[in-house]
Amino acid sequence: MIGKLRVVNSLTKQKEEFVPLNAPHVGMYVCGPTVYSDVHLGNVRTFISFDVIYRYLQFLGYKVRYVRNITDVGHLLDSGEDKISKKAKLENLEPMEIVQKYTNDFRQVMDTFNALPPDIEPTATGHLMEQIKMIQELLANGYAYESNGSIYFDISKYNEDRQYGKLSGRKTEDLLNQTRELDGQSDKRNPLDFALWKKAAPEHIMRWNTQWSDGFPGWHLECSVMSTKYLGEEFDIHGGGMDLKFPHHECEIAQNAGSTGKEGARYWLHTNMLTVNGQKMSKSLGNSFLPEQLITGNHELLERGYSPMTIRFFMLQSHYASTLDFSNEALNAAQKGYTKLANGLRLIKSYEYPQNAEGDLNQKQVDQINKICDNCHYAMNDDFNTALTIGHLFNLVKKINSIQTGQLKFTDIGEETFNRMKQTFIAFTEDVLGLKLESEISTDNLLEVILSEYKAAKESKDYDKVDELRAKLKAEGVIVKDMKSGVDWAFEE
RNA sequence: GGUCCUGUGGCCGAGUGGCUAGGCAGAGCUCUGCAAAAGCUCGUACAGCGGUUCGAAUCCGCUCGGGACCUCCA
Numbered sequence: 001m002i003g004k005l006r007v008v009n010s011l012t013k014q015k016e017e018f019v020p021l022n023a024p025h026v027g028m029y030v031c032g033p034t035v036y037s038d039v040h041l042g043n044v045r046t047f048i049s050f051d052v053i054y055r056y057l058q059f060l061g062y063k064v065r066y067v068r069n070i071t072d073v074g075h076l077l078d079s080g081e082d083k084i085s086k087k088a089k090l091e092n093l094e095p096m097e098i099v100q101k102y103t104n105d106f107r108q109v110m111d112t113f114n115a116l117p118p119d120i121e122p123t124a125t126g127h128l129m130e131q132i133k134m135i136q137e138l139l140a141n142g143y144a145y146e147s148n149g150s151i152y153f154d155i156s157k158y159n160e161d162r163q164y165g166k167l168s169g170r171k172t173e174d175l176l177n178q179t180r181e182l183d184g185q186s187d188k189r190n191p192l193d194f195a196l197w198k199k200a201a202p203e204h205i206m207r208w209n210t211q212w213s214d215g216f217p218g219w220h221l222e223c224s225v226m227s228t229k230y231l232g233e234e235f236d237i238h239g240g241g242m243d244l245k246f247p248h249h250e251c252e253i254a255q256n257a258g259s260t261g262k263e264g265a266r267y268w269l270h271t272n273m274l275t276v277n278g279q280k281m282s283k284s285l286g287n288s289f290l291p292e293q294l295i296t297g298n299h300e301l302l303e304r305g306y307s308p309m310t311i312r313f314f315m316l317q318s319h320y321a322s323t324l325d326f327s328n329e330a331l332n333a334a335q336k337g338y339t340k341l342a343n344g345l346r347l348i349k350s351y352e353y354p355q356n357a358e359g360d361l362n363q364k365q366v367d368q369i370n371k372i373c374d375n376c377h378y379a380m381n382d383d384f385n386t387a388l389t390i391g392h393l394f395n396l397v398k399k400i401n402s403i404q405t406g407q408l409k410f411t412d413i414g415e416e417t418f419n420r421m422k423q424t425f426i427a428f429t430e431d432v433l434g435l436k437l438e439s440e441i442s443t444d445n446l447l448e449v450i451l452s453e454y455k456a457a458k459e460s461k462d463y464d465k466v467d468e469l470r471a472k473l474k475a476e477g478v479i480v481k482d483m484k485s486g487v488d489w490a491f492e493e
Numbered sequence: 494g495g496u497c498c499u500g501u502g503g504c505c506g507a508g509u510g511g512c513u514a515g516g517c518a519g520a521g522c523u524c525u526g527c528a529a530a531a532g533c534u535c536g537u538a539c540a541g542c543g544g545u546u547c548g549a550a551u552c553c554g555c556u557c558g559g560g561a562c563c564u565c566c567a
Contacts, residue, residue, distance in 0.1 A: 031567075032567095033567080034566090039567095040566070040567070041567095043566090044567085046567040047567080075565090076564095076565085077565065083565085168496085168562075168563090169496065169497075170495090170496070170562090170563075171495090171496090174496075175495095191564095192564090194564075239567095240567065241566080241567025242498095242561075242562080242567075243561080243562070243565095243566060243567065244566085244567065245562075246562060246563070246564085247563090247564050251564095270567095271567065272498090272567095273561070273566095275560080278559065278560070279560080280560075280566095282565090282566060283565080283566065284565075284566080314505090317505075317506060317507090317515085317516075318505085318506060318507080319506090322506085322507090323498090323499085323561085324505095324506090325505080325506095327504085327505080329504055330504070330505045330506085331505095332517075333505060333516060333518080334517085336516080336517060337505095337515085337516040337517065338516095341516095343530090375514095379514095385507075387506065387508095387515080388507055388508075388515080390507090391506095391507065391514045391516080392514080392515080394514090394515055394516070395514090398532075401531050401532070402531080402532060404531075405524080405530085405531050407524095407531080407532055407533090
């Protein structure tokens with residue numbers, strides 16, 4: 001390993017060396033989507049960021065267990081309605097049909113962006129027993145109370161022993177002065193208290209029977225429960241979007257500490273927001289577009305569509321903790337930049353160091369290339385700085401292109417350096433950043449080009465060429481069909 | 494209102510005490526049948542004003558601008 005990995009920990013607001021609890025194992029939990037509608041582009045950014053983090057940890061040799069939940073119950077609207085229930089009523093479907101539909105969509109979208117699936121993708125409804133158990137523990141420890149069939153987390157009690165708000169830097173007194181009126185608040189002893197279990201109103205369709213009531217779990221609980229179950233009471237990394245810091249992650253810490261005595265994650269990583277014209281991209285502002293729309297260009301804010309890898313590249317050109325502004329100009333620039341990088345990848349993959357090459361080493365070139373390779377490691381080690389890494393990769397692209405044009409000879413850099421460059425470039429581009437070649441070349445159109453050559457050869461009675469083309473196409477599984485009506489092709493049977 | 498982040502060249506975007514980030518756009522050169530690709534070179538960038546320092550885009554203070562969170566959101 002070259003250098004040491006350092007990460008910015010939201011918990012301490014410091015850049016710290018990353019030391020896993022049980023190396024070579026690393027446990028990472030990321031808050032996943034609530035599957036009640038199409039996945040938001042902001043989610044995509046967050047999950048692409050953590051995909052790179054996951055990939056880089058693996059690249060460093062860690063055995064990572066990546067857990068990302070699917071929220072399929074308990075996430076409420078201001079009105080007190082469950083998001084999934086509401087959608088189910090709207091579309092006249094079972095809640096679980098909604099869940100399945102948007103889970104499928106979500107996975108498909110993430111796959112389009114070449115994000116690896118997590119190792120465990122647990123659902124809230126699949127862990128009700130565990131949630132009930134954690135509520136019982138919190139009750140037993142005195143950090144929760146029952147009220148009208150609902151169970152709430154007791155912030156005042158918790159504050160006697162610990163400090164609620166340490167992650168987001170909030171003070172309970174300040175929070176108390178500015179809470180809004182919410183449904184069911186009258187059952188709480190303190191407006192800051194949050195629901196662990198809510199008694200279901202008669203019209204509420206997602207409900208489970210417990211000793212307290214027919215009800216459903218609170219939104220924050222699932223993450224505490226599932227991270228503890230799969231990663232332990234203490235684990236390495238917890239990630240999510242900045243906007244989950246408060247209250248969601250704060251509540252998670254409180255639940256973990258209140259039930260197990262340990263606060264869960266040791267390193268908290270938060271991704272920043274996507275913006276459009278400087279404003280946060282959000283559903284309520286109407287300035288957001290779906291991943292699908294960004295790819296097809298079917299949205300009034302978009303001049304054209306952009307390929308999935310262009311979008312992934314665009315996102316990785318900024319640091320995950322910075323906001324990233326979307327504009328057609330920036331996306332166009334990314335499109336060209338990505339193509340340049342992809343061409344470099346295609347080239348280097350096709351190159352092998354030639355046998356029997358003779359010539360003197362150019363030490364300056366050797367040193368430069370080795371330094372750039374080192375820099376890729378240093379950049380990723382510095383809190384997963386993908387933007388800087390891409391900068392270094394472009395420096396390697398220049399070297400690769402110079403080999404193609406002959407301005408740089410294989411012998412200038414020697415076999416060892418060439419192989420290191422090739423290995424480093426491919427590993428960082430494909431394995432770490434998850435950027436892959438995507439061909440936008442249409443096979444059909446290429447066939448058209450070849451068939452028109454075929455027709456031309458036939459018309460000029462160049463039968464040697466006709467036979468040659470026909471044979472070559474056959475070798476590729478394409479049969480040329482010479483018909484009275486014209487020339488077409490078919491798959492070889 | 495409270496808490497916090499941020500302001501980098503035409504655009505995007507890293508960096509955060511002295512060392513060329515990078516991409517896109519632009520200019521020049523090399524190569525070239527044409528066109529392109531590619532390589533090389535260039536533009537005297539760090540919101541403003543003070544301060545600390547041998548030295549600041551980078552630290553501190555103030556001013557101005559932008560934004561986020563404060564129980565919908567990744």
